[in-house]
Amino acid sequence: MFTKFGQQLKPIGNRSSSETKKEQANQKQNFQITQKRQKSESKVSEEQKSLFQSISTQRGNVRLPDLNKSQKQIEKSISGGDITKKPPLMKSRIIIDTKQKQQQQQQQSLTQSMTIKNKNDESIQHSQQQKEKVKVSYFSQSRPGYDGISEKTNQDRELCLQLDENNYAFVVMDGHGMEGEQVSGFVKEQLKLNLNKFYKLFDFQKIFLDIHQKMKLQTAFECQFSGTTATVLLLKENNIQCGWVGDSRAILVRKHQDLSVIELSVDHKPHLEGERKRIEQHGGVVDTYHLPGGAPIGPSRVWAKGAQFPGLAMSRSLGDLVAASIGVSQIPELKIVDMVNKEDLFIVLGSDGIWEFLNNKTIAELVYPFYMKNDPQGACQKIIQEAVAAWKMHSQGIDDITAIVIFFQYGL
Template structure:
């Protein structure tokens, strides 16, 4: 798929630096036992990237480049007309950076994520000094107030809501607050090699890096089957189960349900909005962390699950490391190559390319894909710095015995009252 730009270095993989406008996949057909019956060819035209942004600022002694991109999701068969429900915003102000990314869900998910962007913009401008004084408390207050304002707004949010990742960066520290399963990581130099997972399908680009990087989580995904989250939901009267297909087989993620009802079906334990789920133990209190920023830190990636569902943390880190120096400011041109794309767009395009393999195996839609990449200027001699281990608070997942039969094989993750 595409042509090679450096024939000497990339003779083995001629599609390494290019993404095309059109796609072609062979969707596998299976019977109820999982036996493959054949394939059907599906050809489609990809959606164009939207909200492409590139900025530069100063953070202490470093020059910082920030790139953002959103690629709307797509039904390859053309049967569902899908709104893009991802959105993001960032600010460079007073030697600090605030990034916020939202992934809406439910029929009004686009309105919810847009509401969040508008609220954060106003909140940051009004409370910028509070961030400098107490960043963690201010991030919590920002997301709580966003949830409260949404509840009192005209935006329907009984069965709609959004994830949230908000990260505030100074010249010495990083503060994170998250709701749901959008995620933030930081790439830092390492003296050990972290292996990438073995590819499970043909839709991926070969990644080769010259430096060893380690992905450090800045946020923690919040799922209803995490032990602490499950206990809170159960105490509030909620039920946590997977959807089952017509043959009674559990499929997909664990979801929050009202007992003996087929709603709301939310696949996260914390969110903005989701008023019905809030009665069942889902909360808008973010999980927060704070970290020291080291000279060895290279870049931060904040993204929706449109990326994390198809790429592991180490794959994202290595991909950004491989391509970021060759990328320019982004356009919406195709074929997408480093010279006409920012690193944020290249990462989104790679994630979409990997979705092809998921579609072939499971016949699903391509999710909305969005990311912000904060690229720090490399500091020579950085490995000499003393670096302490940084860890996020982890949740313990658990298997849950089924109590009800939520049979629904046609759940749409974005356009119905569900989210993953």
Template sequence: MEGSVRGGSENVGSSESRPPNPLAGANWQCLTAVNAGRTPISGTLVRHTSLKQISGIPVVPEVSGKKCEKEFIPIVRSGAWVDIGYRQNMEDAYVCCDNFTDEYCLKNTGDGPNAFYGVFDGHGGRHAADFVCSNLLRLIMEDEDFPKHIEKVITSAFLQADTALAEACTINSALASGTTALAALIVGRYLVVANAGDCRAVVSRRGKAIEMSCDHKPSCIREKKRIEATGGFVYDGYLNGQLNVARALGDWHMEGMKDADGLGPLSAVPEVKKMKLTEEDEFLIIGCDGIWDVFRSQNAVDFARRKLQEHNDPAACCKEIVDEALKRKSGDNLAVIVVCFNSMPPPLLALPKARVQRSISAEGLKELQSFLNSLGN
């Protein structure tokens, strides 16, 4: 992820650049329509064997809204936009799948949508990002515990993808690279977000930003403690002086990051958050760190909300977010997905009446003091 030239015409999702799939075999057929979600360069609107337990990395408990009287069923609509930004190479990837039951010819798991979205920010090359982008949903869907134990299944899928990247590197060392990963599933009334790295997911709940992920930076106190407990160190904000993220998939070629079992300072275990959606939840923004370098979570929600109120088009909204990030001089590749939970645009919010506040100017205060003095005389 280096360079300073914007634009480019390379096919970021080209199959020729993908690493071989070490999991290929009778039970691992070629991807179906998920491959169509490979990242294009800017210029295209997109509408649209056991799990190892690692101590000290908890699954975040469920987040629920205050008002749950009505059983809200979301209607998902999504859009995405990517741009190479002020970089020479494009290493971001994404996937949008509004209905994975259709993609995989499965029976509907119940009321509501069955959707999958993900953003992947590669480093040291785009091979890891492309690989995880193309295979993560398949790993989730083929787990017999899905969707009953969805948090466990997603975590297992992250670790399986990480192991597959290790095997790919042994086949071809030129494929060595790493990627952060953030995946969001909407199954019925529930939103589940899994994150390993510094991508971010934010829900707009009646205009208020609700963060559904944490940025895994080495300087974060919790991450620093975990890194040091596993034999690593943080130098000048970098993990082992090399990476500016504390969790990622791949990077097996980097000495001191992971051992043969995948344990070590660089963790591939995602943090998982689960939320029951309510009628107050309006949309979800998923973006790579190039977006969040120049947007605060609430700022992004405010910006997207205004745009959706204007045209109610999540794809156009994504392009406007990226364009604004470029205006704000984001120096990274840019990838963003917006998922709306309703067919209607976000409603206008009634502002509370401001309390009347009166103040007196210095000149008025002087006149009042003069008047009071005259009364005393």
């Protein structure tokens, strides 16, 4: 999502919908990209023409930013769209941790085959359950990025809530675009209200869509070309629920004999097959920037046919109204994982500033020593320290970095 500085990027070549390559971490600086974008063979529909003609003249005359002249406007968009057009409703995909479901079914089967316990047995069992009650400790930290010249305005937001004795909520938002800070702040406040009110029966899809619609109607800021990720984690007594749009990520770390990582979210990237098909069906194109020789450079992005906007490097988000009109979705995916007593150690939730150069396993190994000391603050600081060092090795700039670390302690 963060574009390296000192590069004048001008897309060329025909737009295609093929899956693009990963960004080369050590690309040479100061290359010139020839602006040769050819018109798409597919004609823009009358509806699409009407959509883009409704964009304000001021935005319509702007071109993709010259990064040498305006380094703070990287990945900012250049036009507007029909903000009243609502994408079609789609069902959320619910992913269940099948291994734990099988274990639960086996336990239920075993319970049914056992004889009925007397009151003394039930009292002993209740006492044991009380002793095994999990204690949750957590810490969050956010650091503004660096654009190659000065410190940026931090567009990330985080939220940590203890809703009652057994329910917690954790959220990370990563804003982008000219108004990214306002968008992520707006979404944070809306999620805070909804989580406090509806956490017991939290409808991820309805609430995400409601927030998106409210954003379209507000007048405090524009979100035609600005938006945010949102990854919401509900920690309940028996399970973990994660709903997300965008590429802010959450992982759960377990330990049986060795450390293992369970992905609670999967980054929403435009080149993923299901995401790409939806975008193409709504008139969008998935492609990257291209070098003068035609080689792709950078992450896959979402474009309007025959146009140089919006260039969004994710396939789902809140806001981004122009991108939403060509297939970018506000509907979250949902994953539910049953907790395993004493094996579930900790969760790390963070913006893509962490994950750009550090993988899941690396983060798990960084945090584990701090888990053994029950030091979530130290773990957060270590994650951000290592992420910053990785950015400095590979880029002239640094993205905003936000981390939330959640520890589970048993038998306390």
